[in-house]
Amino acid sequence: MTTQENRSTILEYIFRHAPVARSTIAKKTQITPATVTSISSNFIQEGIIRELGSDETLGDSSPGRKKILLDIVPDHVYSMGVEFTLRHVRFLICNLRGKPVFETSILRKAEPKENITEFLIHKITEILDSLPEISNSLIGIGVAVPGHIDHKQDKVIVNSSTFPGFSGKELKKRLPFPVICENNVRCMAFGRYLFDKSSPETFAFFHIGLGMFCAMMKDSRLFQGTNYYAGEIGHTIVNPEGKKCECGKRGCLQTYCSETWLLKYCRLLYNSNAATVLTSLKPSAEELTLEDISKAFSLGDPQVGSYISTALKYLGVTISNLAIIMNPDKIYLHCPLFSNKEISEELMDYIKQQLLFVDDPTDQTVNILPYNPLEGAAGAAAYAIKQFYISVI
Numbered sequence: 001m002t003t004q005e006n007r008s009t010i011l012e013y014i015f016r017h018a019p020v021a022r023s024t025i026a027k028k029t030q031i032t033p034a035t036v037t038s039i040s041s042n043f044i045q046e047g048i049i050r051e052l053g054s055d056e057t058l059g060d061s062s063p064g065r066k067k068i069l070l071d072i073v074p075d076h077v078y079s080m081g082v083e084f085t086l087r088h089v090r091f092l093i094c095n096l097r098g099k100p101v102f103e104t105s106i107l108r109k110a111e112p113k114e115n116i117t118e119f120l121i122h123k124i125t126e127i128l129d130s131l132p133e134i135s136n137s138l139i140g141i142g143v144a145v146p147g148h149i150d151h152k153q154d155k156v157i158v159n160s161s162t163f164p165g166f167s168g169k170e171l172k173k174r175l176p177f178p179v180i181c182e183n184n185v186r187c188m189a190f191g192r193y194l195f196d197k198s199s200p201e202t203f204a205f206f207h208i209g210l211g212m213f214c215a216m217m218k219d220s221r222l223f224q225g226t227n228y229y230a231g232e233i234g235h236t237i238v239n240p241e242g243k244k245c246e247c248g249k250r251g252c253l254q255t256y257c258s259e260t261w262l263l264k265y266c267r268l269l270y271n272s273n274a275a276t277v278l279t280s281l282k283p284s285a286e287e288l289t290l291e292d293i294s295k296a297f298s299l300g301d302p303q304v305g306s307y308i309s310t311a312l313k314y315l316g317v318t319i320s321n322l323a324i325i326m327n328p329d330k331i332y333l334h335c336p337l338f339s340n341k342e343i344s345e346e347l348m349d350y351i352k353q354q355l356l357f358v359d360d361p362t363d364q365t366v367n368i369l370p371y372n373p374l375e376g377a378a379g380a381a382a383y384a385i386k387q388f389y390i391s392v393i
Contacts, residue, residue: 003039004392006031010039011048011072012220012390015096016197019052019069040070047076048393072096077137077389080177081381082124083144083184083374084108084116084163086210091127092377093134096385098195101134102127103374117167121174128177140388141177142380143168144184146211148228180387184376185231186222189215190386191379192332200329204322206233207375208315208335210260212253216326233322234258238314253318256311259290259336265307266293277301294340308343316350323355323365336371344368 001009009029014020017028022040026033043049050073054066074097081092086108093102106123120143128135145166168181182190189205199217206214212234216223223230234254235247242251243261255261270278270285277299278285281292296304323331338344351366372378 001031006035007039007043007393008391010036011043011393012386014049014070014072015194015390016220018071018197019055020071021055021067021069023067025070047073049073074099077139078134079139079381079384079389080124080128080141081144081187081377081379081384082120082141083187083376083380084120085146085184088373089119089123090374090377091123092374092381093127093131093138094378094381096389098191098378098382100374100378102131103377105373115165116163117165117170120171124175138177140384141171141175141179142187142382142384142387143171143179143181144187144376144380144383145181146184148183149181178384178388180384182380182383183213183215183231184379185213186215187379187383188334188375189217189332189379190222191375191382193217193220194382194385195378199332202328203330203332204326204328205332205334206319206322208257208259208333208337211258214322216328233318236318238318253314257315262290262293262308262311262337263288266296266304269303274303276303278304290336294337294343298340298342309346312343312347313350316347317354319366320351320354323351329365331366333366333368334371334375336373338368339371 010025010031013025013029017024022036023033025031025040026036029036040049044051049070052069052071055069074095076096078093078095078101081094083090088105088107090105091103092100094100104127124141128138146163149168168179171181172179185205185207188207189203192199192203192205201217201220203217204214205217206212213231214233215231225231234257235245235249235252237249237251238253238256239251243255244250245252245255266278266288267285269276270288277296278288278292278301281295282288293304293308297308319331319333322328333347338347348366348368355365
């Protein structure tokens with residue numbers, strides 16, 4: 001490897017495994033001890049990493065030099081992450097360990113969708129102008145987008161023309177910092193990899209929001225297919241006789257499990273004069289939220305309960321199929337609905353039923369994460385750290 005590649009490899013290993021000794025870095029990365037020592041010394045001089053002292057936890061009473069542990073300097077530089085969806089635009093600035101130093105969420109109004117690029121430029125500039133000390137140490141900006149990215153044209157590729165005016169090129173041209181754009185769930189997966197040292201090198205990150213997507217980390221790298229099919233788990237068929245999806249197929253998983261379709265069903269239920277507790281929760285169908293649906297489930301609404309149970313069954317089958325086919329070390333599930341303990345437990349029961357023949361316990365493979373609305377923005381910041389810091393250090 002070149003010196004640049006060695007530096008990036010060593011730094012990323014420290015990110016993932018600190019506190020860690022030089023000898024361990026050399027062994028695990030297969031970079032010579034002399035090179036590791038030389039590069040780590042340079043990193044220390046540059047203020048990129050620091051020594052934490054000897055490892056007293058090893059219990060090694062043998063003679064010889066004690067191992068000196070290394071760690072990154074978390075506030076050496078900062079990174080900004082942005083995520084925009086149909087409902088919100090979220091901004092976050094964090095240090096190299098993912099600790100936020102600034103965060104805000106803005107509820108999107110009914111302004112024309114083509115203004116999203118101008119809105120982002122204006123708001124990012126406003127935020128950074130108000131934080132001059134942070135801005136002076138900012139390495140770049142990651143933008144998490146609700147769709148696939150055409151990296152040649154910096155356009156968002158989605159089934160509908162939701163954000164026709166988004167332009168990554170314009171962001172890069174007009175903002176005074178490096179900008180990288182990536183799918184929002186792929187950003188979430190990378191954020192889990194970089195900021196959560198307990199995450200394995202290979203895992204699936206399954207996010208369910210207005211739509212759904214599954215990103216894969218494979219041997220510490222984001223999996224990227226040759227087309228836009230990879231990750232579109234919401235368009236896998238779970239019921240060939242099911243409802244027609246916007247993609248044109250019938251019975252797609254997302255027509256049962258996505259927030260968009262759950263709200264669509266419950267609003268129809270509300271307006272049908274059916275016996276449902278939903279009518280007691282909000283004065284109109286349009287005001288229903290996912291929290292209302294979750295509450296109706298817990299209150300024992302039979303129709304809401306039946307619909308969600310069907311959705312969880314199809315979701316459980318899909319997740320178990322993912323575990324069998326891809327065999328990731330972990331499957332992370334991220335969805336606001338899973339904050340409801342009864343719903344998350346029912347889902348896990350369905351998954352366990354599908355994986356009874358597997359020796360490895362399901363609860364060691366499937367992990368329902370606490371829902372974090374800023375997960376996409378944090379992941380975008382992590383992706384910017386990879387692109388504009390680790391890879392070019």
